[in-house]
Amino acid sequence: MSTQVLPGAISRRPSSLVRAGVIAGLSDVVPVVIGLVPFALLVGVAVGESPIPDLAGLVLSFLVGAGASQMATLTIVDGGGAVATAVLAGLVINARLVMYAAALAPRFRAQPAWFRWAGPHTIVDQTFALTMRRSERDPAWFRGYWFGVSGLLVTCWVGVIAVGIVAGPVLPPGLSLDFTVPVMFVALLMPLLTDPPRRVAALTAAVTTVPALHLPHGLGLLLGVVVGAAAGALVSRRHVR
Amino acid sequence: MTAIVALTLLAAGTWLLRVVFITMLHPAALPAPVRATLDFVAPAALAGLVVTVLSGGDGVSGLRLSLAEAVALIAAAVVALRGGTLLLTIGAGLLVLWTGQLLAGI
Numbered sequence: 001m002s003t004q005v006l007p008g009a010i011s012r013r014p015s016s017l018v019r020a021g022v023i024a025g026l027s028d029v030v031p032v033v034i035g036l037v038p039f040a041l042l043v044g045v046a047v048g049e050s051p052i053p054d055l056a057g058l059v060l061s062f063l064v065g066a067g068a069s070q071m072a073t074l075t076i077v078d079g080g081g082a083v084a085t086a087v088l089a090g091l092v093i094n095a096r097l098v099m100y101a102a103a104l105a106p107r108f109r110a111q112p113a114w115f116r117w118a119g120p121h122t123i124v125d126q127t128f129a130l131t132m133r134r135s136e137r138d139p140a141w142f143r144g145y146w147f148g149v150s151g152l153l154v155t156c157w158v159g160v161i162a163v164g165i166v167a168g169p170v171l172p173p174g175l176s177l178d179f180t181v182p183v184m185f186v187a188l189l190m191p192l193l194t195d196p197p198r199r200v201a202a203l204t205a206a207v208t209t210v211p212a213l214h215l216p217h218g219l220g221l222l223l224g225v226v227v228g229a230a231a232g233a234l235v236s237r238r239h240v241r
Numbered sequence: 242m243t244a245i246v247a248l249t250l251l252a253a254g255t256w257l258l259r260v261v262f263i264t265m266l267h268p269a270a271l272p273a274p275v276r277a278t279l280d281f282v283a284p285a286a287l288a289g290l291v292v293t294v295l296s297g298g299d300g301v302s303g304l305r306l307s308l309a310e311a312v313a314l315i316a317a318a319v320v321a322l323r324g325g326t327l328l329l330t331i332g333a334g335l336l337v338l339w340t341g342q343l344l345a346g347i
Binding site for chain 2: 028030031032034035050051052056060063064065066069070073074076077078083086087090091094095096097098099100101102103104105106108116117119120121123125128129132179180181182183184185186187188189190191192193197198199201202203204205206208209210213220221224225226227228229230231232233236237
């Protein structure tokens with residue numbers, strides 16, 4: 001019996017799946033990158049105004065990879081706060097990344113070790129939300145997708161921060177580009193509201209977060225996420241019964 | 242120098258938060274009720290982020306949207322619900338916002 005190579009069979013090769021994932025990731029992340037520009041500019045301005053040398057500030061922005069916590073830590077240090085307090089405040093703000101990582105863990109499970117150690121560095125709100133919208137589970141495809149999404153996101157994040165450091169607030173305020181951030185989150189949220197438990201999770205999180213925002217160091221958001229996710233799980237259990 | 246040390250420690254700590262359940266611990270180590278909530282983290286986090294950004298971190302008192310902003314958000318939500326791409330959704334939101342601001346300025 002002869003082995004026949006079918007047309008299109010090559011598309012099942014891992015390299016081909018990685019390439020398909022990269023293309024899908026790049027395509028998904030472009031609008032998100034546009035939405036991130038104003039916030040990255042703000043972070044760049046904050047880094048430029050801090051006592052850190054510009055290049056070190058840029059490298060650290062890449063290493064931290066989480067703008068809100070970076071701004072909080074810088075603010076506390078600039079205000080004369082202790083290093084431990086500043087770092088702790090930043091880590092509390094980033095605590096939700098633990099939940100993101102736990103939710104993404106099944107997708108990282110079949111990956112090579114180097115990817116499981118290095119890949120999670122780019123877990124942020126945007127990469128998490130984009131990935132959770134995708135149902136593809138092939139490990140090679142996911143690796144490519146993560147490369148595509150993270151590569152462009154991080155490149156633009158660091159690039160725009162550099163612009164913010166050098167040029168300061170360059171955008172005219174009348175454009176209201178900062179409004180792209182909530183619109184971006186709405187755009188990512190709506191397609192996830194596919195069933196009652198998820199709607200309950202979102203609504204509960206929003207209602208819990210607003211009054212809790214007065215809690216220090218972003219704890220209000222963390223509380224909202226925990227209560228919202230728990231409410232969604234509770235409703236889901238009742239649905240199953 | 243203090244700021245560099247603080248940000249370096251923050252970077253190291255944040256990386257640990259990111260890898261802990263991917264490389265070090267299996268999520269199966271989590272209690273079952275906690276695992277059950279993981280599917281709902283994404284909608285909860287995004288909804289929480291929306292209200293956090295809109296209020297500027299000031300809670301209820303900070304939630305003051307102009308009419309143009311409110312309509313723009315609703316327009317973006319409708320476009321997203323009707324299957325619009327992210328780019329289309331963000332574009333629609335900004336277009337409605339700018340139109341609203343222009344009309345309010347007249």
